[in-house]
Amino acid sequence: MHNSDEFRIPIGPQHPALKEPESFSVALKGEKIMGVDIRLGYNHRGIEKAAEERTYVQDIYLIERVCGICSHAHSTCFIQAVEEIAKLAVPKRAQYIRTLIAELERIHSHLLWLGVAGHEIGFDTLLMYSWRDREVVMDILAILTGNRVNYGMNTIGGVRRDISPDQVQQILKAVDTLEERTKYYIEVATEETTIIKRLSGVGVVSYDDALRLDAVGPTARASGVRRDVRADDPYAAYGELDFNVITDDHCDVYGRTVVRVKELMESYKIIRQVLKKLPDGPISVRMPRIIPAGEALSRYEAPRGEDVHYVQANGTDKPARVKIRAPTLANVQVVKHMLKDRYLADMPIVIAAIDPCFSCTDRLIAIKEPDSESANIFTWPALHKYSIDWYKNKGIDFTQLNKKLEERLKP
Amino acid sequence: MRPGKMLREVLGSFFKKPVTTKYPAGKLDMADKYRGKLKFYPEKCIGCKLCMKDCPTNAITIVKVADKQFEAHIDLSRCIYCAQCVDSCPKKALEATNDIELAQLDKAKLKIVYK
Amino acid sequence: MLEFLFKVIVFPGIFFLSAFGLFVEYFDRKLYARLQNRIGPPWFQPVADLIKLLAKEDVIPREANRNMFMMAPVFALTSVITAFLYIPLWKQNSLFSFNGDILVVLYLLTIPTLAFFIGGWYSTSLYARIGSVRSLTQLFAYEVPLFMGILSSALLADSWSLKDITIFYAKHNWLWLVNLLGFAIALVSFLGKLEKAPFDIPEAETEVVAGCFTEYSGRLFALLRLTLDIEMVVGSALLAAVFFPFGLSLPPLLGFLLFIAKVLFIISLISLLRTILARLRIDQMISFCWKYMVPLALLQILVNLFLKGVIL
Numbered sequence: 001m002h003n004s005d006e007f008r009i010p011i012g013p014q015h016p017a018l019k020e021p022e023s024f025s026v027a028l029k030g031e032k033i034m035g036v037d038i039r040l041g042y043n044h045r046g047i048e049k050a051a052e053e054r055t056y057v058q059d060i061y062l063i064e065r066v067c068g069i070c071s072h073a074h075s076t077c078f079i080q081a082v083e084e085i086a087k088l089a090v091p092k093r094a095q096y097i098r099t100l101i102a103e104l105e106r107i108h109s110h111l112l113w114l115g116v117a118g119h120e121i122g123f124d125t126l127l128m129y130s131w132r133d134r135e136v137v138m139d140i141l142a143i144l145t146g147n148r149v150n151y152g153m154n155t156i157g158g159v160r161r162d163i164s165p166d167q168v169q170q171i172l173k174a175v176d177t178l179e180e181r182t183k184y185y186i187e188v189a190t191e192e193t194t195i196i197k198r199l200s201g202v203g204v205v206s207y208d209d210a211l212r213l214d215a216v217g218p219t220a221r222a223s224g225v226r227r228d229v230r231a232d233d234p235y236a237a238y239g240e241l242d243f244n245v246i247t248d249d250h251c252d253v254y255g256r257t258v259v260r261v262k263e264l265m266e267s268y269k270i271i272r273q274v275l276k277k278l279p280d281g282p283i284s285v286r287m288p289r290i291i292p293a294g295e296a297l298s299r300y301e302a303p304r305g306e307d308v309h310y311v312q313a314n315g316t317d318k319p320a321r322v323k324i325r326a327p328t329l330a331n332v333q334v335v336k337h338m339l340k341d342r343y344l345a346d347m348p349i350v351i352a353a354i355d356p357c358f359s360c361t362d363r364l365i366a367i368k369e370p371d372s373e374s375a376n377i378f379t380w381p382a383l384h385k386y387s388i389d390w391y392k393n394k395g396i397d398f399t400q401l402n403k404k405l406e407e408r409l410k411p
Numbered sequence: 412m413r414p415g416k417m418l419r420e421v422l423g424s425f426f427k428k429p430v431t432t433k434y435p436a437g438k439l440d441m442a443d444k445y446r447g448k449l450k451f452y453p454e455k456c457i458g459c460k461l462c463m464k465d466c467p468t469n470a471i472t473i474v475k476v477a478d479k480q481f482e483a484h485i486d487l488s489r490c491i492y493c494a495q496c497v498d499s500c501p502k503k504a505l506e507a508t509n510d511i512e513l514a515q516l517d518k519a520k521l522k523i524v525y526k
Numbered sequence: 527m528l529e530f531l532f533k534v535i536v537f538p539g540i541f542f543l544s545a546f547g548l549f550v551e552y553f554d555r556k557l558y559a560r561l562q563n564r565i566g567p568p569w570f571q572p573v574a575d576l577i578k579l580l581a582k583e584d585v586i587p588r589e590a591n592r593n594m595f596m597m598a599p600v601f602a603l604t605s606v607i608t609a610f611l612y613i614p615l616w617k618q619n620s621l622f623s624f625n626g627d628i629l630v631v632l633y634l635l636t637i638p639t640l641a642f643f644i645g646g647w648y649s650t651s652l653y654a655r656i657g658s659v660r661s662l663t664q665l666f667a668y669e670v671p672l673f674m675g676i677l678s679s680a681l682l683a684d685s686w687s688l689k690d691i692t693i694f695y696a697k698h699n700w701l702w703l704v705n706l707l708g709f710a711i712a713l714v715s716f717l718g719k720l721e722k723a724p725f726d727i728p729e730a731e732t733e734v735v736a737g738c739f740t741e742y743s744g745r746l747f748a749l750l751r752l753t754l755d756i757e758m759v760v761g762s763a764l765l766a767a768v769f770f771p772f773g774l775s776l777p778p779l780l781g782f783l784l785f786i787a788k789v790l791f792i793i794s795l796i797s798l799l800r801t802i803l804a805r806l807r808i809d810q811m812i813s814f815c816w817k818y819m820v821p822l823a824l825l826q827i828l829v830n831l832f833l834k835g836v837i838l
Contacts, residue, residue, distance in 0.1 A: 122805025
């Protein structure tokens with residue numbers, strides 16, 4: 001601390017403003033923010049490596065639990081990649097059911113975001129009301145899929161459960177209720193003075209900056225960038241449905257709120273179309289246990305932005321490499337730009353406006369070898385050997401423990 | 412711009428029934444097909460062990476006790492209630508009930524044996 | 527002597543005030559919950575919280591100034607209790623009164639804010655320091671409208687003593703209706719003193735963990751929470767005495783119930799405002815107070831001066 005009136009305050013890893021651990025080290029002068037240092041990685045669980053040790057069927061459930069809010073997004077994206085490698089022809093009814101669950105998930109995620117944004121600006125009433133309405137969606141999902149989060153609806157080759165006409169009526173009734181409530185939230189968000197005062201002019205990202213910094217999802221769409229994987233690169237049943245891509249010109253947190261609330265209205269439109277056009281037929285094809293060698297990249301529009309999965313298969317029943325790039329990783333670079341010359345009071349809402357999900361984000365990008373000369377990236381066997389040697393130098397030997405682990409993992 | 416836009420709604424809620432319930436004093440009803448604790452029918456099991464192969468967490472173990480008679484040892488603390496074993500079983504010997512109140516203080520009680 | 531001690535310590539002194547403060551906290555939280563369509567806490571929740579906090583350990587940071595850290599809640603609590611002794615509750619007389627006691631009450635109500643600042647500053651924790659600085663900055667914003675609102679009613683009665691104010695208004699029935707604009711301004715400024723939304727900036731949970739109270743735990747924190755509850759009661763009683771000075775010559779039981787009703791009415795207005803508004807930023811709050819509230823308070827003072835000069 002050279003300057004006597006500038007000091008560093010840690011927001012995170014544990015902080016009431018953040019739902020998940022991440023570290024923002026903020027340099028403050030009074031109430032003005034001078035600079036932000038971001039550190040991620042507190043939620044790293046080794047999922048990509050764990051996916052290589054399990055079969056494809058077991059991986060469905062592992063990849064689903066990357067995130068609780070966008071679990072169907074990750075599961076569908078992964079399964080689409082595997083189906084592309086195996087060249088499976090997924091039946092139409094299964095595609096439509098996947099789209100239905102995807103849009104229901106989008107609704108629940110956006111209503112959750114609305115509540116969290118209200119909580120960050122001190123408006124707990126909005127939190128309580130929007131989460132009360134979110135319960136309608138959670139109940140529908142529990143009836144359709146059997147669980148409120150981590151639906152487990154997908155399987156390689158289709159979906160696991162079918163929808164009966166009775167359930168179709170229940171969904172339509174729920175969508176009618178939700179549409180009325182969403183219209184009320186649009187009114188509140190656009191007319192309530194204190195909300196407008198807190199959200200306007202905060203976290204400004206211009207159109208050019210959004211393109212340069214590679215923002216995705218509603219964060220980019222609020223700056224006028226028309227990027228939506230559902231329209232650019234249609235997957236599941238989106239190619240046959242009619243919907244708008246919502247963009248807004250405000251370029252700030254208020255714009256992101258408007259984009260998300262209007263996307264809710266689009267989701268209701270899409271759900272009604274899906275239920276009207278639901279084709280008959282089987283809901284899955286037979287899944288091969290062994291996937292032939294190949295690789296595929298699949299994209300999906302999660303509620304937070306564009307989600308990318310890369311799968312490499314090598315002809316066995318376990319994948320060779322799974323790589324996940326979550327949308328928050330692209331958006332978190334934009335936070336630094338947004339917080340320049342703003343106040344400390346804006347920090348929680350700016351971070352909340354990109355809808356961070358650090359469980360999705362924390363994957364490993366690259367590990368460089370420790371000798372500073374070479375810029376080589378560690379291969380997996382080299383990293384393995386390096387870690388064992390490092391512990392041996394400290395006097396800890398892992399060979400016995402490894403033998404026990406292998407015994408335990410034998411089928 | 413109006414300050415206090417939610418006033419009417421908020422005052423209206425004062426006269427409506429609250430949406431929260433007092434749990435566990437009040438009842439909790441889950442959907443019918445909710446995935447909860449597993450149920451095993453030993454008379455239908457043929458011991459193919461496909462459920463064990465497909466379980467993501469190795470929560471279920473099929474043990475042979477006599478000729479054509481099998482037991483299932485399920486570890487409730489490892490099960491993630493995905494019901495993949497229910498789908499994998501060719502003879503429909505497993506079923507998911509909607510019992511979710513499974514919390515225990517004693518860890519030993521979480522390992523269930525179905526005979 | 528015994529009667530004096532009884533009045534100061536039991537009723538309407540420390541015990542009654544603490545019990546009433548805890549009841550008011552329950553009322554506020556239950557109303558807040560019902561307005562949000564939830565059930566809310568049971569009636570014994572504030573008592574249970576207080577007992578639990580008294581049983582926990584005090585953790586004092588190593589770098590904090592121990593004496594100031596421990597004395598700050600005590601200063602705050604004693605000053606709000608002392609302020610209660612000068613307010614006429616359900617009779618036209620308060621326990622003690624002298625000329626100028628309305629100003630003394632207002633200053634005694636400022637001491638908790640300063641005590642929170644001292645407690646937060648000497649905690650030496652980053653969040654506590656930011657919170658305490660915000661608390662003082664907020665003081666500059668709401669103090670002037672609060673004083674002007676309350677003193678406008680005193681101006682009409684031509685006296686600085688609360689007892690004389692109530693006697694004046696009892697003589698002129700319905701004259702207190704003139705002061706309703708002042709009541710609105712004093713109520714909104716009082717939200718700033720109590721640090722409730724939309725002015726709960728010093729204690730913003732999502733920005734600075736708990737503001738000046740971050741490092742407090744255990745028995746000191748119990749004293750702080752009790753101070754906040756009693757501050758709510760004392761402030762509402764002051765507003766009720768200054769702006770609703772009617773029905774003060776009723777028989778004792780009815781007068782007591784009327785007093786409780788007045789205080790609960792003011793508390794419900796505070797809860798309602800807390801429910802429907804989001805939190806403002808500190809610069810927005812200062813500009814709101816000085817741009818809108820101070821001119822309206824000046825208007826109320828002008829009206830009162832005109833009435834005093836012309837009519838009375």
